[in-house]
Amino acid sequence: MEKSSPYQSLLKTFQRLSRFSHLSAIAGWDMFAMMPPGGSAARGEALAELGVLQHQILTDKKVGEWLQNALQEELNDVEQANLREMTRQYEQAALLPESLVEAKSLAGSRCEHAWRSQRPANDWQGFAENLRDVVKLSREEAQIRAAAKGGSRYDALLDIFEPDMTSARLDVLFADLKSWLPSLLEKVVEKQAQTPLIEPQGPFPIADQRELGLEVMRVLGFDFDGGRLDISAHPFCGGVPQDVRITTRYNENDLLSALFGVIHETGHARYEQNLPRNWLDQPIALARSTAIHESQSLFFEMQLGRSDAFLQRLLPTVRQYFGEQPAFSHENFIAWNQRVKPGFIRVDADEVSYPAHVILRYEIERALIDGDIEVEDIPALWDEKMQHWLGLSTLGNYRDGCMQDIHWTDGGFGYFPSYTLGAMYAAQLMAFRQTGAAAAGKRYRQR
Numbered sequence: 001m002e003k004s005s006p007y008q009s010l011l012k013t014f015q016r017l018s019r020f021s022h023l024s025a026i027a028g029w030d031m032f033a034m035m036p037p038g039g040s041a042a043r044g045e046a047l048a049e050l051g052v053l054q055h056q057i058l059t060d061k062k063v064g065e066w067l068q069n070a071l072q073e074e075l076n077d078v079e080q081a082n083l084r085e086m087t088r089q090y091e092q093a094a095l096l097p098e099s100l101v102e103a104k105s106l107a108g109s110r111c112e113h114a115w116r117s118q119r120p121a122n123d124w125q126g127f128a129e130n131l132r133d134v135v136k137l138s139r140e141e142a143q144i145r146a147a148a149k150g151g152s153r154y155d156a157l158l159d160i161f162e163p164d165m166t167s168a169r170l171d172v173l174f175a176d177l178k179s180w181l182p183s184l185l186e187k188v189v190e191k192q193a194q195t196p197l198i199e200p201q202g203p204f205p206i207a208d209q210r211e212l213g214l215e216v217m218r219v220l221g222f223d224f225d226g227g228r229l230d231i232s233a234h235p236f237c238g239g240v241p242q243d244v245r246i247t248t249r250y251n252e253n254d255l256l257s258a259l260f261g262v263i264h265e266t267g268h269a270r271y272e273q274n275l276p277r278n279w280l281d282q283p284i285a286l287a288r289s290t291a292i293h294e295s296q297s298l299f300f301e302m303q304l305g306r307s308d309a310f311l312q313r314l315l316p317t318v319r320q321y322f323g324e325q326p327a328f329s330h331e332n333f334i335a336w337n338q339r340v341k342p343g344f345i346r347v348d349a350d351e352v353s354y355p356a357h358v359i360l361r362y363e364i365e366r367a368l369i370d371g372d373i374e375v376e377d378i379p380a381l382w383d384e385k386m387q388h389w390l391g392l393s394t395l396g397n398y399r400d401g402c403m404q405d406i407h408w409t410d411g412g413f414g415y416f417p418s419y420t421l422g423a424m425y426a427a428q429l430m431a432f433r434q435t436g437a438a439a440a441g442k443r444y445r446q447r
Contacts, residue, residue, distance in 0.1 A: 006069035007079065010086055011282065013063060018281040022240045029238040032232045037113070045107030055101045058093045061284040074265050074429050078284065085283035092160065094149050096141060104137045115409045116233045124379060125396040131408065132375050135368060138411040142369050154369040157414035162421065167366060170417050174359050177420070182389070186351050189344030197336050198432040203252040208321040213248065213262035215317055217338035220266045220300065223273050234406040235261040235347060237268035237297070241280055244269040255322070256337070259347050260301055264347075267300030268293060271330065290415060295424025295429065302351045303430040306338050318356045342390035344400040354423060355390035361405070361416040369413050378402045 004012070024047060031043045057063075067087050077082060100253040111130035118127040138157065145156030155166050213229060227244035239245035246265035250258045271293060279285035287293045304310055311334045319328055327336065340350045346357035364381055367373045373381065383394045394401030407415050 001142075005073060006066040007073050007075060007083065010063070010066050010070060010083070013057065013066075014086060014089075014252060014283060015281040017054055017057055020050060020057075024050050024054070025238055025240050026243070027244070031109075032049060032112075032234075032236065032238070033232045033245070033247050040109065042112040044106055044113070047109065048105035051105045052098055052102050055093055055096070055098055058090060063090055063095070068205055078279075082279070082282050082284040085286070088163070089283055092145075095144050100137065100141060100144075102314075104141065104411055107133045107137055112406065113407040115403070115406065118230075119233070119399055119403045120395070122399045122403075124403065127377075127398070127403055128375050132419075134409065134411050135375055139369060142409075142413075152370055154366045154414065157369060158417065159414075161414050161418055163289060165291075165417070170362065173424075174362070174420070177359065181352075181355060185340065185342070185356075188352055189342070191336075195335065197339065198327040198329075198332050200322075200336070201325055202254055202255070204255045204322055206250045206252060209250050209255065209258050212317060212321050213259060216259065216262060216314065217266050219313070220263070220270065222266050222269055226273060227269055229262065233266055236406070237265045237272065239272075241272045241275045241277075241285075244272050253273050255318075257345075260305060261347060263305040264297045264301040267297035270300070271296040290418035291421035291425065294418045294426035298419070298423045299426035299429055302354075303426050306351070308334055311337050342392060344392060344394065344397070345387075350428065351423070353390060355420050358416055358420040360385040360389060362420075364402075365408070365416060366412045 008213050027043065027047055027050075030104070031047070035043060067083070067090060070083055099447060107130075112136050114130050115127055117123075132219060139153060140152035142156045145159070145263070146153045148157055149159065151166060158165055158167065158170075217229065218224075223244075225248065226242055228238065228446070230245065230247045232247035233249065235246075235248045237244065237246045246262070246269050248258045248261035248265065271287065272405075275287070276285050312330070315328065315330065315333050318333070322328070326332065338350075339354045342356075343349060346354070346361075349357055360382070363385065364378060367381075368378070368413070379394070379402050386392050386394050386401065407413075
């Protein structure tokens with residue numbers, strides 16, 4: 001029997017890891033969307049155990065040896081890229097002790113599960129108690145990573161989601177946004193106020209909202225043989241490329257929240273469903289970064305979903321489910337969906353005010369991980385920044401303020417900048433689609 005080369009051994013190992021990740025992803029989706037509350041503790045322990053097992057497999061010293069020896073093999077370009085991604089995964093994991101991996105997973109499960117009931121109850125004190133544990137462990141992880149890589153603790157976590165991105169680079173990008181975004185927001189709101197809108201009259205039955213969402217998913221090309229739509233406390237896209245699970249949440253008095261949640265998550269899902277099938281059990285087939293992932297979801301939500309053409313296509317279906325009413329006239333429906341209006345909730349924000357929500361979170365989580373503030377400082381700082389950016393106060397309103405997102409519950413510090421980076425990528429993709437592609441085609445024809 002011929003001995004496997006180092007690279008072939010790595011292929012088998014990462015295929016095994018991919019299959020464990022498959023199980024972890026589906027179990028995680030089930031925990032968020034289906035599992036009864038009483039199963040939370042046991043599921044958290046099971047997922048932590050699975051995470052430890054994956055960590056052991058990935059950080060085995062044989063993997064490190066294979067990675068070094070595989071550099072001497074004659075690999076094609078794709079295989080070399082796969083080896084690069086394998087090495088990155090190994091180096092990221094090898095920094096952390098097994099005990100920290102387990103503790104962070106358990107703390108995240110506890111915090112997220114409690115958050116589901118604490119947020120509706122506006123229970124900041126209860127949430128803060130769990131969040132402190134998550135922050136403590138996240139700082140510990142960040143310190144280990146920063147010591148190895150250099151840079152700040154926050155940058156070490158940012159690199160997990162957006163490779164080689166730093167807060168210094170983000171500060172330059174965000175400083176530019178800050179220089180013109182507030183005045184643009186003010187001008188747009190002022191101009192739109194000159195044309196009063198008719199608000200749609202609910203209620204909008206949840207069953208009908210779900211059917212509308214499913215129809216929109218079909219129009220957007222979602223493969224229902226490899227995915228499904230469900231309900232959760234916070235919209236998300238989970239599962240695996242062959243079995244993508246997306247969720248939304250419904251409000252009978254708000255038609256847009258669930259609808260655009262579905263459109264956003266369908267963007268994530270379509271990216272997952274179109275990852276290279278021949279390599280799905282290898283690191284090279286994973287999403288390039290969270291910002292690239294968000295560029296696809298925000299392209300669907302902001303660039304496509306709020307375009308005149310898409311809204312014209314959508315309107316007859318909306319009338320089919322919710323009947324005729326003045327708000328569903330052609331002009332009003334388009335203007336209503338394209339309205340810019342500062343609000344409390346990030347996931348419901350329009351394209352102009354959305355970056356303000358992200359920059360606010362970036363500045364707070366960066367200060368938190370770097371140790372400049374503590375958990376108890378978050379509400380006042382959140383209120384201060386909301387008033388500065390959007391003219392809204394969240395004083396005492398934790399539910400619609402600093403407790404609204406799920407990301408921090410499991411230690412996802414460093415993720416939020418991906419939204420604004422993704423929005424920038426999405427805008428550039430649309431700009432190229434509208435102008436650059438035509439110019440490129442013209443240049444090609446002239447050759």
